[in-house]
Amino acid sequence: MQFSYTKYEKLKSRKLIKQLFEDGKAISVFPLRLIYLKKEHASNYNVQASVSVSKRNFKLAVSRNRIKRLMREVYRLNKPFLYENLENKYIFMFIYLGKKEIKFQKLDTKMKEIIKLFLKKIS
RNA sequence: CAUAAAAGUCGCCUUAUCGCUAUCCAUAACCAAUGGAUGGAGGAAAGUCCGGACACCAUAGAGAAUUGUAGCGGUUAACAGCCGUCAUCACACUUUAGUGUGAGAGGACAAGUGCAACAGAAAGCAAGUACAGGUAAUGCUGUAGUGAAAACAGGUAAACUCUACGAGGUGCAAUGUUACGUAUAUUGGAGUGUCUGCAUUAGCAGAUAAAGAGUACUCGCUCAAGUCUUCAAGGGGUGAACAGCUAAAGUUAGUUAGUAAUAGCUAAUUCAGAUAAAUGAUAAGGAUUUUCUACUUUUUGUAGAGAAUACAAAAUCCGGCUUAUAGACUUUUUUUAAAU
RNA sequence: CGGGGUGUAGCGUAGCCCGGUUAUCGCGCCACGUUUGGGACGUGGAGGCCGCAGGUUCGAAUCCUGCCACCCCGA
Numbered sequence: 001m002q003f004s005y006t007k008y009e010k011l012k013s014r015k016l017i018k019q020l021f022e023d024g025k026a027i028s029v030f031p032l033r034l035i036y037l038k039k040e041h042a043s044n045y046n047v048q049a050s051v052s053v054s055k056r057n058f059k060l061a062v063s064r065n066r067i068k069r070l071m072r073e074v075y076r077l078n079k080p081f082l083y084e085n086l087e088n089k090y091i092f093m094f095i096y097l098g099k100k101e102i103k104f105q106k107l108d109t110k111m112k113e114i115i116k117l118f119l120k121k122i123s
Numbered sequence: 124c125a126u127a128a129a130a131g132u133c134g135c136c137u138u139a140u141c142g143c144u145a146u147c148c149a150u151a152a153c154c155a156a157u158g159g160a161u162g163g164a165g166g167a168a169a170g171u172c173c174g175g176a177c178a179c180c181a182u183a184g185a186g187a188a189u190u191g192u193a194g195c196g197g198u199u200a201a202c203a204g205c206c207g208u209c210a211u212c213a214c215a216c217u218u219u220a221g222u223g224u225g226a227g228a229g230g231a232c233a234a235g236u237g238c239a240a241c242a243g244a245a246a247g248c249a250a251g252u253a254c255a256g257g258u259a260a261u262g263c264u265g266u267a268g269u270g271a272a273a274a275c276a277g278g279u280a281a282a283c284u285c286u287a288c289g290a291g292g293u294g295c296a297a298u299g300u301u302a303c304g305u306a307u308a309u310u311g312g313a314g315u316g317u318c319u320g321c322a323u324u325a326g327c328a329g330a331u332a333a334a335g336a337g338u339a340c341u342c343g344c345u346c347a348a349g350u351c352u353u354c355a356a357g358g359g360g361u362g363a364a365c366a367g368c369u370a371a372a373g374u375u376a377g378u379u380a381g382u383a384a385u386a387g388c389u390a391a392u393u394c395a396g397a398u399a400a401a402u403g404a405u406a407a408g409g410a411u412u413u414u415c416u417a418c419u420u421u422u423u424g425u426a427g428a429g430a431a432u433a434c435a436a437a438a439u440c441c442g443g444c445u446u447a448u449a450g451a452c453u454u455u456u457u458u459u460a461a462a463u
Numbered sequence: 464c465g466g467g468g469u470g471u472a473g474c475g476u477a478g479c480c481c482g483g484u485u486a487u488c489g490c491g492c493c494a495c496g497u498u499u500g501g502g503a504c505g506u507g508g509a510g511g512c513c514g515c516a517g518g519u520u521c522g523a524a525u526c527c528u529g530c531c532a533c534c535c536c537g538a
Contacts, residue, residue, distance in 0.1 A: 003141060008155080012399065013363095050399055061169090062435055065403095069143095073404045076142065093399090104404070 005076040011050035011091055020091055027121060029114040031098030032071075032107075036118065039091050046083060049075060049092035057099045067096055070104060074111040081112075085119050 011017060016039070024037040051071040058064045071094055 005142075007144080007401090010399080017399075052399070060435070065400095065436065068399090069403055073142075077404085 003076055003079065005072055005079070009045040009048055011048040011093065016048070016091055017050070017093070020093055024091075024093070025121075027114065027117050028097070029110050029117060031096055031102065032110050032114050033095040033097055034114050034118060035093045035095070037091050038088055038122075046086055046088075047079075047090050047092055049094065051075070051094045051096070053096045057096075063101060067101065070102070070107055071096065071111075074104070074107050077108070078111050078115055082115050082119075085123075 011020075019039075020035060020037050024035040026033060026035045028034070051068050053064045053067050053071075055064070058067065075094065
């Protein structure tokens with residue numbers, strides 16, 4: 001299923017995440033920031049991705065969960081476009097930089113932009 | 124009918140498409156993948172302020188220290204919670220003794236220590252103002268004045284303290300299992316004890332680790348109790364997976380006992396288990412509230428457009444407490460208006 | 464999951480343990496003096512519900528209880 005986002009394509013290993021933050025490269029389209037690293041990993045999927053929202057910017061667990069769910073949803077819907085143009089294996093971390101909550105449509109367009117920017121960078 | 128207060132209950136719904144997570148079933152086949160079925164946040168899940176269950180630590184034992192509670196009775200697994208009730212205090216009413224409403228951290232100052240600004244003669248090893256009375260004489264007696272409190276067994280313990288009762292510590296990142304094996308590992312050295320052999324004043328070699336004494340070590344301290352001790356080298360598994368983990372002081376309904384908290388009985392029922400952390404996203408329609416415009420004689424109502432639908436996310440599990448909360452509903456009481 | 468600390472004037476602080484005058488000090492601010500003017504200096508002054516709400520007490524920044532905000536630590 002091409003729109004899926006199961007637990008096997010989530011980035012979970014602490015080691016990988018540590019390495020990602022140390023060696024990874026970053027691009028950003030406000031309010032999103034993408035940190036990526038070309039890396040062989042055990043998953044069957046080409047990309048292991050994860051999302052993050054700062055506790056400093058959003059104090060309530062409810063609003064943090066809301067934004068993380070929106071980010072996962074947007075990533076999930078735009079995944080086919082990403083996979084069409086991808087050959088190697090990568091690990092991703094999306095970080096939300098904004099301090100206010102965001103509408104779905106706006107986040108959707110931002111996600112499309114940042115994926116285009118990413119594909120342009122690696123090609 | 125409206126209004127306010129108190130107590131309690133509920134706290135958005137439906138459909139479609141695309142997804143997430145757990146369990147089960149199917150595809151020969153563990154994992155993966157695909158398909159199907161079923162379940163999937165709260166009244167506070169929050170704050171982490173109390174109390175337990177459960178687990179380990181050193182048997183969980185005594186004492187000091189520390190700390191908590193504090194009328195009486197009940198309730199409970201337990202509590203600083205809850206229920207009932209009394210002293211006391213505040214307000215209202217009648218009236219000088221009651222009634223109603225609300226509050227109610229309330230043991231001891233008749234053991235010791237401390238503290239008391241200003242005022243006042245005096246605020247505690249004492250001393251003694253004014254007026255009156257009284258005496259042989261004297262603060263000997265009464266009243267006044269100051270003050271929150273004035274010679275009275277003075278006041279003050281949400282001052283130290285004392286009394287009674289209670290509390291061992293650490294927390295599910297507890298704890299256990301899996302991996303070739305292990306963390307008190309393994310290797311080397313030193314000390315102590317025991318055993319064996321050689322030797323027989325001494326000592327040497329090998330093996331081994333708790334039966335006695337001593338030393339040393341072990342809870343924050345002391346005792347009791349327990350354990351061979353110590354130095355150096357050595358750094359992987361891993362902050363992996365699985366168990367613990369959700370059937371319980373359960374939930375719902377009825378009924379009996381009790382003023383009540385609560386307890387008993389009967390029937391039905393199985394109801395989240397994630398881990399960079401699932402329970403969602405989008406679209407359409409509906410419901411409730413509300414703003415504007417138009418229609419309507421007014422109230423009411425109708426139509427159209429717009430806005431809002433709170434507080435807030437399980438993380439080992441329960442019982443409370445506290446705090447946040449759009450809107451809707453129920454009951455009781457107060458006040459106002461109308462009718463009889 | 465558990466533990467600790469701090470909120471006092473615009474800023475930085477003392478006082479809190481052990482309750483009692485008008486709440487301390489420095490910088491900053493205002494006025495006046497000095498100077499041709501400014502700075503520096505001198506003199507005087509203003510500015511505080513002591514984080515919020517209850518309670519104990521005659522009296523609370525201080526004691527007790529409950530909240531709020533910020534900071535730090537451990538596994």
